[in-house]
Amino acid sequence: MTERVIPLADHRYLASLPAIPAILAAPTGVLLDRLQRPLHDLRISVTDRCNFRCSYCMPKEIFDKQYGFLPQSSLLSFEEIARLAALFVAHGVRKIRLTGGEPLLRRDLERLVALLAELRTAFGDPLDLTLTTNGSILAKKAESLKRAGLGRITVSLDALDDRIFRRMNDADFPVAEVLAGIDAAERAGLGPIKVNMVVKRGTNDQEIVPMARHFRGRNVALRFIEYMDVGETNGWRMDDVLPSAEVIARLGEAFALEPVPVTTVGETAERWRYAEAGVAGEIGTISSVTKAFCHDCNRARLSTEGKLFLCLFASRGHDLRGLLRGGASDAEIAAAIGLVWQGRDDRYSELRGQGVAAGTGERRVEMHYIGG
Ligand code: SAM
Numbered sequence: 494m495t496e497r498v499i500p501l502a503d504h505r506y507l508a509s510l511p512a513i514p515a516i517l518a519a520p521t522g523v524l525l526d527r528l529q530r531p532l533h534d535l536r537i538s539v540t541d542r543c544n545f546r547c548s549y550c551m552p553k554e555i556f557d558k559q560y561g562f563l564p565q566s567s568l569l570s571f572e573e574i575a576r577l578a579a580l581f582v583a584h585g586v587r588k589i590r591l592t593g594g595e596p597l598l599r600r601d602l603e604r605l606v607a608l609l610a611e612l613r614t615a616f617g618d619p620l621d622l623t624l625t626t627n628g629s630i631l632a633k634k635a636e637s638l639k640r641a642g643l644g645r646i647t648v649s650l651d652a653l654d655d656r657i658f659r660r661m662n663d664a665d666f667p668v669a670e671v672l673a674g675i676d677a678a679e680r681a682g683l684g685p686i687k688v689n690m691v692v693k694r695g696t697n698d699q700e701i702v703p704m705a706r707h708f709r710g711r712n713v714a715l716r717f718i719e720y721m722d723v724g725e726t727n728g729w730r731m732d733d734v735l736p737s738a739e740v741i742a743r744l745g746e747a748f749a750l751e752p753v754p755v756t757t758v759g760e761t762a763e764r765w766r767y768a769e770a771g772v773a774g775e776i777g778t779i780s781s782v783t784k785a786f787c788h789d790c791n792r793a794r795l796s797t798e799g800k801l802f803l804c805l806f807a808s809r810g811h812d813l814r815g816l817l818r819g820g821a822s823d824a825e826i827a828a829a830i831g832l833v834w835q836g837r838d839d840r841y842s843e844l845r846g847q848g849v850a851a852g853t854g855e856r857r858v859e860m861h862y863i864g865g
């Protein structure tokens with residue numbers, strides 16, 4: 494194997510050009526990392542920009558007018574994204590989630606959706622193609638996304654109360670427009686819809702039960718997400734985390750819930766349904782802080798400028814754009830991706846949960862750049 498590793502200076506995050514092995518093993522549809530975790534899920538960030546300034550993700554004080562977002566030329570083009578996605582799919586990826594920043598801000602995103610919708614898994618099946626959005630322009634976009642081939646959608650919504658919602662998005666954006674976006678997505682057939690609520694103790698935890706009440710009876714999976722210490726800018730404190738166990742305890746006082754058995758390996762949410770017969774809707778909790786799920790984490794993340802990250806808490810990426818624009822062939826890039834994944838042993842949350850200092854001490858990547 495050759496060791497063509499060229500460290501690159503990058504103004505944003507450290508990345509190195511992945512090594513291209515001397516013998517180019519073709520993808521087999523099954524790729525395991527050092528902890529025997531398969532590569533199944535690819536999250537692609539299509540922009541580092543956003544029209545919201547959620548304090549847990551892009552606090553206004555840092556992401557202000559002076560902040561240097563990526564120039565257009567740094568972004569992967571849709572053709573570059575689709576080319577890389579096809580190689581990941583050949584390695585076993587079955588699910589692709591478009592994210593950001595706010596993915597719906599990327600112009601003509603439907604064109605990328607259409608390119609990705611053509612891909613087939615290593616076993617010949619259509620991909621599970623989805624997108625996470627803040628919902629702000631979803632009412633306008635739902636139909637065209639569906640027509641382009643998007644399968645389903647996840648909408649982030651942190652409160653129903655308009656005052657609390659405007660404060661959380663810190664862009665004075667009204668909740669009614671996001672709710673209209675969810676309705677439009679439902680009408681367009683982008684279900685089953687997931688709604689993600691990041692819970693911050695003392696900020697929006699009073700919205701837990703009203704959110705459940707609002708979506709109860711609809712074909713919507715409502716997910717409560719523990720506020721995570723991702724990135725370096727959100728001033729995260731453990732005191733602000735409301736553990737999922739407490740979320741479920743509060744919901745249990747309002748509704749009769751019963752657990753839903755796990756159906757897929759790598760499923761990050763613990764799920765509950767309403768015990769009453771015939772009531773649609775589902776509750777899920779994502780306990781990234783209090784109950785790490787690294788042991789079956791099967792996700793790779795492709796940043797806006799084409800760096801592959803193996804963990805949400807990583808400091809370093811693998812510069813796939815460097816390979817693409819340096820003229821590497823598909824076989825070379827696929828083999829390089831294979832080698833990177835085979836070397837993966839990341840399990841940040843698990844180590845932190847055990848009180849082991851995880852990470853390298855280098856600056857950690859931000860959520861809006863790597864994609865949630
Ligand atoms: N802008 C889109 C949105 O908000 O849905 C997509 C990108 S956003 C980074 C993806 C997801 O990450 C959102 O559901 C958001 O709530 C979540 N997120 C961002 N920062 C987080 C944090 N510190 N802890 C937990 N979840 C977070």
Ligand code: SF4
Nearest residue numbers: 543545547550594627
């Ligand atoms: Fe934007 Fe999503 Fe981050 Fe909020 S969570 S600032 S909507 S990228």
Ligand code: SF4
Nearest residue numbers: 787790804805841842
């Ligand atoms: Fe996966 Fe890293 Fe999160 Fe663990 S900490 S679940 S390895 S992304």
